[in-house]
Amino acid sequence: MIGRLRGVLLEKQPPEVLLDVSGVGYEIQLPMSSFYPLPEVGQEAIIYTHFVVREDAQLLYGFADKHERAMFRLLIKVNGVGPKLALAILSGMSANEFVVCINNEAVSQLVKLPGVGKKTAERLVVEMKDRLKNWVGTDLLSPQAESMDMQNGLSNTLSINTAKDEAISALLALGYKPASAEKCIRNVYQAGMDCEDLIRSALKSMV
Template sequence: MIGRLSGILVEKQAPEIVLDVNGVGYELQVPLTSFYELPETNQSAMLYTHFVVREDAQLLYGFITKQERALFRLLIKTNGVGPKLALTILSGMSANEFVSCVERDDIATLVKLPGVGKKTAERLVVEMRDKLKSLLEASSGNEREFVLQSNYSPAPAIESAEEDAISALISLGYKPAQASKAVSANMKEGMSSESLIKAALKSML
């Protein structure tokens, strides 16, 4: 199993990246919470990975922290939650926010995520509660600090920021009209695509 990759970040198109490791380009699916932490292209990056083998595909998922990868692995063990939905959940809210939803039985917030219906949200709350306790106890430092505090500074906005943001949201399962509306409502001059995606996601929860 591929547990970690270190190399040069050569492509970024949320939620996908390409990491060049000694001349081999690895395609990874990355939750937006990790995507926000990535450096600019042509810089070094290291991600913890989870490898999924299916009959029709071999998929690699990348995460900035071990804790986020551990949460992803717990999510895909939940009945009705596959890797794609787990990626959407971790892109729509931070790990800390997800833990809060589970602790507060906040099904209303969970069902706002694309692909999460009421029954799936209820299963998540029930099945993840005990699993999260174990994960929190195993985490070092403040048990509620699932993810590292971001030191990310948004890159200068580019002309395609709006298009990139809409494309990323659609890739995560949001309907085109919903993605376009959320992005347009949060678009401000000078925003990077990462900042715009973040704002749009927040407005939909």
């Protein structure tokens, strides 16, 4: 299994990156909580990975640290939750916020995530509560992490329309419906926002 990769970021198109590792380009899908802390294109990054082999595809999912990957692996053990839905959940809220929702049985919060209906939310609460009893870990979306400057690079190279289009594409990849994604991006957009800023604000507004 491929558990960790270190290489140079060739492309960043949320929620996917292309990582050059000794001349081999790996396409990796990440939850937005792990996408935000990534360095700029052309710089070296370390990504912890989870490799999935299906009959029709081989997929690589990436995470900023083992903590985030551990939550992903717990999520995909839940009946009816696949890798795509797990990524959407970890993009809509941080791992620690998810733990709080589960402990408080906050079904009303969970159903706001794309692809999570009432039955799935209830199943998450039932199946995850015991597994998360002793959960301890860092939170990639803590206020300290959010205060980091995430605007360098992309904001200087992307036009407003391109930033909006890429943000909408990212939301679609995470499972949001086209009309909902477009409306949300339009509502949160402010002058000077780049693609990652738009996605972060959109996801916050939806939960």
